[in-house]
Amino acid sequence: MHSLTERSPGPIRPPSYALPVTTAVTAATVALTAIAPVTWGTTYAVTTELLPPGHPMFAALMRALPAGLLGLAITRVLPRGDWWWRAAVLGGLNIGVLFPLLFLAAERLPGGVAATLGATQPLLVAGLAIAVLHDRPTVWRWAWGVIGVAGVGLVVLGPNARLDAVGVLAGLGGTAAMAGGVVLTKRWGRPAGVGPLTLAGWQLTAGGLLLLPLTLAIEGVPQRIDAGAAGGYLWLGSMGGLIAYTLWFRGIGRLPVGASAPLVLLSPLVATVVGLALGESLSLPQSAGFALALAALLAAQLNSPKALMRGVRVR
Secondary structure (H helix, E strand, O other): OOOOOOOOOOOOOOOOOOOOHHHHHHHHHHHHHHHHHHHHOOHHHHHHHOOOOOOHHHHHHHHHHHHHHHHHHHHOOOOOOOHHHHHHHHHHHHHHHHHHHHHHHHHHOOHHHHHHHHOOHHHHHHHHHHHHHOOOOOHHHHHHHHHHHHHHHHHHOOOOOOOOHHHHHHHHHHHHHHHHHHHHHHHHOOOOOOOHHHHHHHHHHHHHHHHHHHHHHHOOOOOOOOHHHHHHHHHHHHHHHHHHHHHHHHHHHHOOHHHHHHHHHHHHHHHHHHHHHOOOOOOHHHHHHHHHHHHHHHHOOOOOHHHHHHHHHHO
16 A cells, blocks of 8 residues: 655745736725825815815915824824924925915916926936935836827927916925925835825925915915805815825825826826816817826836736746
């Protein structure tokens, strides 16, 4: 008789046609992170249609400070050690500088034009990532970043676009501030045991506290805040503030910087769609630009064909 020896089974490999778990998780992370720029794309319409004009700093304050304090009340966690000044720096870049410049650009430029300036952020992030993170984005993502900006430009820039100099400078300044915030957020990460909601609460509060004295000294409170304006502030502070930034910081922590940055292209695309809903229309070049920007956004989330071929050879 032959003795039978029990062998432990080797690792079970999924069929080649099955979707890898990591791919599915990454796709879910991208989808959740994308909610943030989708929400931010409504900022321009909300600003022009609902908020009192001439008060960009007050709008920024209302979007930041109440949401930040709510986040602190929910999590009940304060920064410790170096994270006091890090939260202040990140809050200043992502909130305190970005928000008022964003609302100023929204007031002085058509929504699509203002959003196009924000579409340059992937290129700024890629450049800063080289200097700060020593992370060199692939030529594939560089190329699609440029194509995405070109596509958005076709959508919103044309002979009828009003290019106010102050609005353009405000839009570019806000974009640069957020690009710096994205790279530093990726570099510093989060303290152990601190979730994205806590990080969002810290930064919104820090940015709001920075804006509070400046708003009171420079602008003051609008003379009249009607129901529409109150609803606009509520939307910007909740979905566009605490919820969006929680999802955004979660995504930045999990995705490569070259994959998360192109998601901001969704903001001008959503601004364009909202404009269509408000009665605007797209010409043939604009429609082509919309498709081009969307293709760039999707392609930036994928590996280059050369990288995919290397993966096939490894198998």
